[in-house]
Amino acid sequence: DARVTQTPRHKVTEMGQEVTMRCQPILGHNTVFWYRQTMMQGLELLAYFRNRAPLDDSGMPKDRFSAEMPDATLATLKIQPSEPRDSAVYFCASGSKDRYEQYFGPGTRLTVT
Amino acid sequence: LAKTTQPISMDSYEGQEVNITCSHNNIATNDYITWYQQFPSQGPRFIIQGYKTKVTNEVASLFIPADRKSSTLSLPRVSLSDTAVYYCLAPRGRALTFGSGTRLQVQP
Numbered sequence: 001d002a003r004v005t006q007t008p009r010h011k012v013t014e015m016g017q018e019v020t021m022r023c024q025p026i027l028g029h030n031t032v033f034w035y036r037q038t039m040m041q042g043l044e045l046l047a048y049f050r051n052r053a054p055l056d057d058s059g060m061p062k063d064r065f066s067a068e069m070p071d072a073t074l075a076t077l078k079i080q081p082s083e084p085r086d087s088a089v090y091f092c093a094s095g096s097k098d099r100y101e102q103y104f105g106p107g108t109r110l111t112v113t
Numbered sequence: 114l115a116k117t118t119q120p121i122s123m124d125s126y127e128g129q130e131v132n133i134t135c136s137h138n139n140i141a142t143n144d145y146i147t148w149y150q151q152f153p154s155q156g157p158r159f160i161i162q163g164y165k166t167k168v169t170n171e172v173a174s175l176f177i178p179a180d181r182k183s184s185t186l187s188l189p190r191v192s193l194s195d196t197a198v199y200y201c202l203a204p205r206g207r208a209l210t211f212g213s214g215t216r217l218q219v220q221p
Binding site: 033043045048091093098100101103104106107 | 144202212
């Protein structure tokens with residue numbers, strides 16, 4: 001049963017530290033999405049890639065967030081420096097057919113103190 | 114920016130049919146409407162997608178009127194395990210905006 005994997009599942013860090021979250025999309029999927037979920041804002045799209053190229057990162061705070069796909073099996077989301085307001089669950093999703101049918105990973109719960 | 118509107122919550126009983134409607138009055142002409150289900154501490158799970166009229170799969174049906182400004186997810190004969198949050202996704206161009214979600218509570 002193919003699944004999206006995310007590491008770490010939980011991360012607690014102090015304000016100002018760098019945080020890197022990793023995602024392994026389902027093998028063969030060519031589209032990768034990063035979302036952030038909070039109680040207040042719900043599910044927000046941060047960025048998405050197709051064939052490893054960024055298609056849209058307009059939802060991402062550019063001054064501290066960066067997203068990359070070093071290769072087809074790895075996507076990374078980096079926050080530097082982290083702030084308490086970045087505390088949220090970060091989801092990675094992948095898809096193969098179009099933007100609509102997305103398969104989500106279990107998420108990384110980030111707490112910045 | 115694409116905006117979707119859903120009821121915040123709904124209650125139902127086991128065995129009943131549940132219909133959840135999402136308003137998306139500025140969906141792009143070529144985009145599909147998709148619905149997801151999310152359980153606590155899990156990522157959303159794809160349920161169904163459609164462009165117009167009616168689509169049915171083993172889990173749900175999706176009704177989309179001709180003007181495509183809304184869509185209705187229909188869950189037949191719900192069970193306790195259908196208790197979850199349901200999101201519609203109705204893109205406009207590059208904007209992929211999930212609705213705020215409808216929390217469905219199914220009672221015995």
